[in-house]
Amino acid sequence: MTVSLKAMLASEKRRNVEHADASAICNRIVGYYTGLYPAIRFEKKIKPLIALPVSEEDLERMLHIMLENAVKYGIDDSGKGHITLELRGRLLSVRDRGQGIRPEEKIAVFERSYRGTRTGGRQEGSGIGLAILKKFAEEYGFGIELESELRKGAHFKLVFPPSPEPG
Numbered sequence: 001m002t003v004s005l006k007a008m009l010a011s012e013k014r015r016n017v018e019h020a021d022a023s024a025i026c027n028r029i030v031g032y033y034t035g036l037y038p039a040i041r042f043e044k045k046i047k048p049l050i051a052l053p054v055s056e057e058d059l060e061r062m063l064h065i066m067l068e069n070a071v072k073y074g075i076d077d078s079g080k081g082h083i084t085l086e087l088r089g090r091l092l093s094v095r096d097r098g099q100g101i102r103p104e105e106k107i108a109v110f111e112r113s114y115r116g117t118r119t120g121g122r123q124e125g126s127g128i129g130l131a132i133l134k135k136f137a138e139e140y141g142f143g144i145e146l147e148s149e150l151r152k153g154a155h156f157k158l159v160f161p162p163s164p165e166p167g
Contacts, residue, residue: 019051020059026087029063037071039079045086052092052160054140062136065129066094066156074098074153090162095155101148110134110144133158 026046034042052059067083074096075081084095101109112131137144137158145157 018053018055020054020056022050022052022059022087022092023048025056025059026063026085026092029060029067030085033067033071033083040071040075040081040083043082043084045084045088047088050087050089052090054136054142054160058136058140062092062133062158063094065133069129069156070094070096070098070154090160091157092160093155093157095153097153100150100152101146101154102150103148106146106148109146 023046027044030042030044030046033040054062063085067085070083071081074083075098082097084093086093086095110130110133112128133144133156136142141161143157143159145159146154147157148154
């Protein structure tokens with residue numbers, strides 16, 4: 001991820017808009033996580049034929065960032081959890097039902113190298129995943145929303161702008 005962040009920080013302009021087959025990519029990546037974490041229930045709410053104005057590679061990175069965070073912070077002590085990925089219209093979201101994020105940390109979680117105060121040293125990571133997600137938002141022009149309540153989980157939403165038809 002460090003290499004990805006350095007490459008993104010070197011790019012100061014918005015990316016050229018491509019249209020990724022978000023429905024297919026979301027289904028594939030959730031399938032991967034379902035096999036990787038059998039104790040976690042992954043729920044898919046994926047509408048068919050959704051294309052988002054982003055490159056396929058970058059969409060995959062965004063999904064991995066959101067799902068990895070949901071796996072890290074959305075499971076209980078026994079390793080079980082429930083994560084929902086939703087894709088409809090211009091909305092892509094991941095919700096977990098884990099520890100949640102303190103209100104005073106909701107902005108800080110998007111800063112480079114920030115690690116939440118509730119990790120207690122138990123979780124691995126460098127704290128750059130959500131900073132990368134924020135950089136993608138700046139480059140592609142989509143919004144990021146975060147809803148969270150302690151002990152009830154976190155809900156990250158990417159809201160893409162309307163885009164002209166490709167072609």
